[in-house]
Structure formats: structure tokens, C-alpha cells
Amino acid sequence: QCQNGHVACFSCWSWLSNKCHVCSHDAIFARNIALEKIVESIKSSCAYAKWGCCNLVSYAQRSTHEEACLFAPSTCPIPGCGYRGFTGCWSGHFLVDHSADCLHFVYGQPFEVNLEVSLPFLVLLGEDDHLFLLLNKNMMPFGHAFTVVCLRTGNLNWKFSYEIITASGGNPENSLQLKASVTNTKEWGGMHPAEAFLLVPYDFCSSTSLTLHVAVARSASV
Structure with a gap:
């Protein structure tokens, strides 16, 4: 003044x-x-109230809260895209902009994935529009490490788990299997979860691809 x-x-x-x-x-x-x-002293609703955030925040705290808000949008993982979306609203974006870049699946039903070993991840879109990434990290000199993360925000009412099975291309009797909980992340910036992963030796792969049998299960959080 x-x-x-x-x-x-x-x-x-x-x-x-x-x-x-x-x-x-x-x-x-x-x-x-x-x-x-x-x-x-004046508090107002979070900008993401319509997506489920019930917090009332002051003017001074608004920016800090919305940057860390559980209900804030996530960035599309496709390189160079930049689209920011909310849990439950991904199918429209991928249908319009990345129709060839994701695989739709039904919870509890195994599906086959033929993955190029050079790809860092494959986008999996659940029947309820939850967005998952099947991550592939080259762990030289051992093989490829595979794990599944869920790129989600909002109310964590669901728990997800996954199973990956693969057989050796040279000897189908040799197989590997992993059952683990899905890791949740708001943004994926190239970091791979270290808690659980399936390490597939190079001998299991052909020169360019690998076949995985994947299943993602969903259960209600207690």
C-alpha cells in the first residue's frame, strides 16, 4: 500500500x-x-477437486499443494508428447494420438506380448483406463529386466499385481516366472523400480524380440 x-x-x-x-x-x-x-486465511478448493481432491488450501499454499497433489495429472510417457491426463481418461488420448503404441487388456486374463528388445517400455491400457508400463531395462552383461508400473493419480482404491512368464527361444522347457505387486508412480522419468523385476538372460531372446506372457490382476484396497 x-x-x-x-x-x-x-x-x-x-x-x-x-x-x-x-x-x-x-x-x-x-x-x-x-x-x-x-x-x-481464505481457503479454496484444489484445482483438481473434480478429480477427487477434497483439500481446502490457502492462497499461499496453493501452488505447492497442486504440484504435489495426488490427483494432479500425469504426463503421457510417449517421448515428445507432453499431454497431461488423469486416471480414467487415457483411452481417448491414445486412440487419437497413439493408436499403435498401446496394448489393451482385461484384468485377470493372460495376454501375449511380442516385445522388441530395444524398446524401453510398452504401454498397457486396462479395461478401466488405468495406464500401465511394462518396463524393459537392458542389464548388461546379464539380460533384460522386466517390471510393471502403474502411471496413476487419484484415489488408490485398487491394488494391482502382475505375472510375467517367458520361455527360452532355444529350449522351451526352460522358463522364468515372476509374480509381484505393481509399483505406482505419478510420473515415469526413466527410473526402474528395484524391488521386483524379472531378469531374462540374453539367451532367452532372439536377436530382436522376446515373447512374454503377462497377466495383470486387480483387487480392492482394504
Whole structure:
């Protein structure tokens, strides 16, 4: 506020050049602590309230809360895309922009994946629109490490688990199997979960591809 008590918000004050926009006098602006306290006491709904966030946040805390909010959107994992979407709203985006880049599946039903060993991940889209990534990390000199993560935000009412089975291309009697819980992540930036993964030796793969049998199960959180 200026010496006469006229108030300007911070963004406007930055271009007033110490001249009051009300009384037009040269002024030395000072913080209006009383008005700041009033503004800080006002709480409003999170920007992601319609997606399930019930928090009421103050003006000062709004940006910090929304950056960390469980219900904030996730970024599409396809390189160069930049689309930000919410849990339950991914199928439309992939149908329009990445129709060839994802595999739809039904919970509890095994499905076959023929994966190029050079691909870092494959997008799996559940019947309820939850978005999963089948991650593939080259673990030289041992083989490929496979794991499944769920790229989701919002209410974690569901628990997911997965199973991966693969057989050796040279000797089908040799097989590997993993059963594990799905790791949840808001954003995937190239980091691979280390808690559980299936390490498939290079000898199980052909020169360019590998066949996996995958199943993802869903159960209600207690």
C-alpha cells in the first residue's frame, strides 16, 4: 500500500514505478500485512477437486499443494508428447494420438506380448483406463529386466499385481516366472523400480524380440 493506504497487488506494483495508481502521487509502497493475513486465511478448493481432491488450501499454499497433489495429472510417457491426463481418461488420448503404441487388456486374463528388445517400455491400457508400463531395462552383461508400473493419480482404491512368464527361444522347457505387486508412480522419468523385476538372460531372446506372457490382476484396497 502507498502512504495514503491505497492497495495494489504484487504483480501490479512491479510496474507502477513507485507512483500510486489511485492518487497518482509518488509513493513508497509497503507491505499491507493486515490484508495479507486476510488473503492467507481464505481457503479454496484444489484445482483438481473434480478429480477427487477434497483439500481446502490457502492462497499461499496453493501452488505447492497442486504440484504435489495426488490427483494432479500425469504426463503421457510417449517421448515428445507432453499431454497431461488423469486416471480414467487415457483411452481417448491414445486412440487419437497413439493408436499403435498401446496394448489393451482385461484384468485377470493372460495376454501375449511380442516385445522388441530395444524398446524401453510398452504401454498397457486396462479395461478401466488405468495406464500401465511394462518396463524393459537392458542389464548388461546379464539380460533384460522386466517390471510393471502403474502411471496413476487419484484415489488408490485398487491394488494391482502382475505375472510375467517367458520361455527360452532355444529350449522351451526352460522358463522364468515372476509374480509381484505393481509399483505406482505419478510420473515415469526413466527410473526402474528395484524391488521386483524379472531378469531374462540374453539367451532367452532372439536377436530382436522376446515373447512374454503377462497377466495383470486387480483387487480392492482394504
